Amino acid sequence: MMTESRLKNVLTSGKFAVTAECGPPKGADPEVVKSKGKILRDHVDSINVTDNQTGVVRLSSLAACALLKAEGLDPVLQMVTRDRNRIALQSDVLGASALGIRNILCLSGDHQSFGNQPQAKGVFDIDSIQLIQAVRKMRDAGEIIGGDKLTGAPQLFIGAVANPFADPFKYRAARLATKVDAGAEFIQTQCIYNLNRFKEWMGLVRDLGMADKVYILGGITPLKSAKMAEYMAKNVAGMDIPEEVINRMKAAPATEQRQEGIRIAVETILALKEIKGVHGVHIMAIEWEEAVPQIVEESKLSPRPQA
Amino acid sequence: MITAERKPIKEIKEMLAPYRKILVVGCGSCVAECAAGGEKEVGLLSSALRMDAKASGKEIEIREMTLDRQCVYEFIDQLTEVIDQYDVVLSLACGAGVQAVAEVFPRVHILPALNTTFLGETKEAGLWVENCRGCGDCKLGVFAAVCPVTRCAKGLFNGPCGGSKTDRCEVDPDVPCAWQLIVSRLEDTGRLDLLRKVHPPADWSKQQGKGPRKIKREDQRT
Numbered sequence: 001m002m003t004e005s006r007l008k009n010v011l012t013s014g015k016f017a018v019t020a021e022c023g024p025p026k027g028a029d030p031e032v033v034k035s036k037g038k039i040l041r042d043h044v045d046s047i048n049v050t051d052n053q054t055g056v057v058r059l060s061s062l063a064a065c066a067l068l069k070a071e072g073l074d075p076v077l078q079m080v081t082r083d084r085n086r087i088a089l090q091s092d093v094l095g096a097s098a099l100g101i102r103n104i105l106c107l108s109g110d111h112q113s114f115g116n117q118p119q120a121k122g123v124f125d126i127d128s129i130q131l132i133q134a135v136r137k138m139r140d141a142g143e144i145i146g147g148d149k150l151t152g153a154p155q156l157f158i159g160a161v162a163n164p165f166a167d168p169f170k171y172r173a174a175r176l177a178t179k180v181d182a183g184a185e186f187i188q189t190q191c192i193y194n195l196n197r198f199k200e201w202m203g204l205v206r207d208l209g210m211a212d213k214v215y216i217l218g219g220i221t222p223l224k225s226a227k228m229a230e231y232m233a234k235n236v237a238g239m240d241i242p243e244e245v246i247n248r249m250k251a252a253p254a255t256e257q258r259q260e261g262i263r264i265a266v267e268t269i270l271a272l273k274e275i276k277g278v279h280g281v282h283i284m285a286i287e288w289e290e291a292v293p294q295i296v297e298e299s300k301l302s303p304r305p306q307a
Numbered sequence: 308m309i310t311a312e313r314k315p316i317k318e319i320k321e322m323l324a325p326y327r328k329i330l331v332v333g334c335g336s337c338v339a340e341c342a343a344g345g346e347k348e349v350g351l352l353s354s355a356l357r358m359d360a361k362a363s364g365k366e367i368e369i370r371e372m373t374l375d376r377q378c379v380y381e382f383i384d385q386l387t388e389v390i391d392q393y394d395v396v397l398s399l400a401c402g403a404g405v406q407a408v409a410e411v412f413p414r415v416h417i418l419p420a421l422n423t424t425f426l427g428e429t430k431e432a433g434l435w436v437e438n439c440r441g442c443g444d445c446k447l448g449v450f451a452a453v454c455p456v457t458r459c460a461k462g463l464f465n466g467p468c469g470g471s472k473t474d475r476c477e478v479d480p481d482v483p484c485a486w487q488l489i490v491s492r493l494e495d496t497g498r499l500d501l502l503r504k505v506h507p508p509a510d511w512s513k514q515q516g517k518g519p520r521k522i523k524r525e526d527q528r529t
Contacts, residue, residue, distance in 0.1 A: 082461070086508060108461050108463060108468050109461075110470075111460050111461060111470075111477065111478045113460075113478055114478075122460075122461065122462075124461050124462045124463070125508070125509075125511065126508045126509075127461070127462075127463040127464050127465050128463075128465075129464075129465035129466070129505055130464065130465065130505070130506075130507065130508045133505055133507075134508075145508055161469065162469075163469030163470075165472075166467065166468075166469050166470065166471050166472060167467075167471050167472055167473060167474060167484070167487060168467070168471075168474075168487055168490050168491070171466070171467075171490050171499075171502075174499075174502065174503065175466045175467070177503070178465060178466065178502070178503060178505060181503070181505060182465075182505050190469060237469070237470030237472065237477035238468075238469040238470045238471070238472060238477065
């Protein structure tokens, strides 16, 4: 069984990394996770598994990561602070490492009011930055929050998220720096459709000296239709889809819109490869994992390195 | 202040169904300020209950009383002379007041007429907003006097989540993003550097560590 993070190895060897997202099913069938893994295998370095995204109950991220790991893949465990307190979070960090999972992505999580359990109590005992710091301390100092020693430290490559498109804009780069200070080693960004604003944000990130301290993976979500673009622009918090992208999708005939969405994704990736400080891409093809191999291929990112 | 809202009249009527002689007791403090349980609201609710009883042919007897504070024994004691004459007390106090009265009169049936909601301020006429959770460890000094525990929907201590857009909270566009307020206020007062520090996990034991909290001060116990 592989015991190292493939994602970390690809990034530290200076190669442009490719990761993809796998949303677990709203059910207990492990085959759904495995079949998504099968589609993505050989086309990406690592697979990031969401943790009850948008507050909707799904098969657990930890279990889905373990299933992917057993298939020989390199999973990235998403862990949100919305649903578990520091006892449960730290316990799951240890469990993840014990199962051979080598990457973790720390987030606060979408607010529970957006999901299918709006009456749930939001935990938020700690926030994403405190989780990053806690995991880093567990790994490097073998200590949990409060200072108790672990009998064995978890081995995890630690990630965080950044949204260059949310407000207050100027503070967003500083926030990334705080996440790096807390211990984040790689960053996944929100989906990029507004390249100009992303470039502006990367400039601020470089000015803070962060481009050499953390690996930044640009977020890519291929649009399936003009309707999806309009829906996301309007309803998904923190999403920035410029009018011209929506118009471009609308201009394509209905049967061609998926291909247009892939073309936009590929063009964005090709542009990201040229931006200093961008170390890879994270492709979030929502319930459309089949699109990933084509996007990777056309972005001239295949074959993936043996790491 | 502690804010509250009156329960729907239907729920109050259902609770009162088994009773005939009702003592309606208001509180002249916080819940009077938020127009939920003061003397005026006691009068309005009592009238509504009398009219409803008349319309449905039920005979009831209501007495109205409003204490200055329903959470302090000295004021609760005003009920001692009259309380035994009634089948039930309908309290328009906050949850603390309801329980304080129940504690003093263990054999009396006491029902809440309000839903106690939050610690807040009177923003404008008819608008109250929550701005304190009573966490027992106030950090307003480092957050430019904007409480992230209360006013950020996720209670984040280290900056805004990824959903804040044009200074609104992603959860409710009617609510300003607390972190946008904190960042702007710190920026305007030249203290943005306060945010480069990572704030450690909060000590929630000060809020809920060992069940209900108490404050005990020897200097006040004479």
